[in-house]
Amino acid sequence: MRFITFIILISTLTIGNLSSQTAGQAYINAQNCIGNDCVYPGDANNDGLVNRADVLTLGWGYGKTGPSRSTAGINWAPSYCPDWITSTPDSLNNKYLDCNGDGTINSNDLDAISQNYSLSYLKYEIVSQYEGDLEFYLELNTDTFIEGDTIIAKLMLGTELNQAEDIYGFSVALSYPEHFVKDDGVSGDFMTSWLIDNGEIGFYRDFPQSGVVEVVLSRIDQTPVSGYGQIGEMYFIIEDNLDEKGFGDINLNFSTGSGLVSTTQIYSLDVDASTEVVISNSEKPTVNNWKPSDILAYPTPFVNGVYLDGIFPLKEDLTFHIYNINGQEIKKGVLKSNHIPLEGLNNGVYILTINGTDMHHEIKIIK
Ligand SMILES: [Ca+2]
Ligand SMILES: [Ca+2]
Structure with a gap:
């Protein structure tokens, strides 16, 4: 017969009155645990x-x-x-x-x-598989990008025909082409989301070496909700010098895997959504081959002016005009920098036009 004796040494615990559990009450002498x-x-x-x-x-x-x-x-x-x-x-x-x-x-x-994050001690339980039918997909702002652009990947959960039912939280691991995304070029925003109201638990952790960002969103009100559409968006800034990576169009893949869904417990979920973008490095934008999607005016709504993106360096002198919603010209000038000051305008919708030798481009801006 073999005797095994467990000896557990416990320091003297001085524990406060357990029946009065109030926030902020510290148990100074109770640091030991088993x-x-x-x-x-x-x-x-x-x-x-x-x-x-x-x-x-x-x-x-x-x-x-x-x-x-x-x-x-x-x-x-x-x-x-x-x-x-x-x-x-x-x-x-x-x-x-x-x-x-x-x-x-x-x-x-x-x-x-x-x-x-990622630290562990020996004790990891397998999460059970989610049995429901949950649709998740990515939606990119456009399918062609050039160097320096920001790719916006909208995270979409549920569709109009197949709504996500009784969801409390959701997480997905999103793979991105790390060689083409700037270091520290990943960020996220969860303010536009049917799943969470205020972004208080919107969280992401980027692993730039492996090109994976883990995204998590959770409600905080102990009430699951149903819905469909955007739950958050992630931003990826493309390297601003693609010359080193060769010229020509390059197909890049954004894909997802390894989901988690929170209802009244946390389940693992197979998520398999991928979408492709083309990075074009063969054709730098010039005034002669602009596409409407190249030119951006931000922020919107603006306060004291707008910034332009996608048209510099200028190949010729450009003029700009600002019209109000009734078509009346409010302001005009020569474009000297990427900033157009617009102080003193009333709140409302305006049309900004940019004009060159053989181009005329209109952008709606909002104050
Ligand atoms: Ca706390
Ligand atoms: Ca844990």
């Missing part, structure tokens, strides 16, 4: 790995409060926290969701996830 009870800062779903599933999990407990462990900090180390009185829909204690340990679950907890 096994599954330990909180790792950023591992919101307590599966042993910090990744985008933790961002989705955060959304479930958003706004909830409980005992803090604020003396523990957010560095990757286990720390003790008494159980909170609240749990997630799939019965995980909310103490794990308070990633920075300040006693409140909110967007500040993304800092701990971001700092500890």
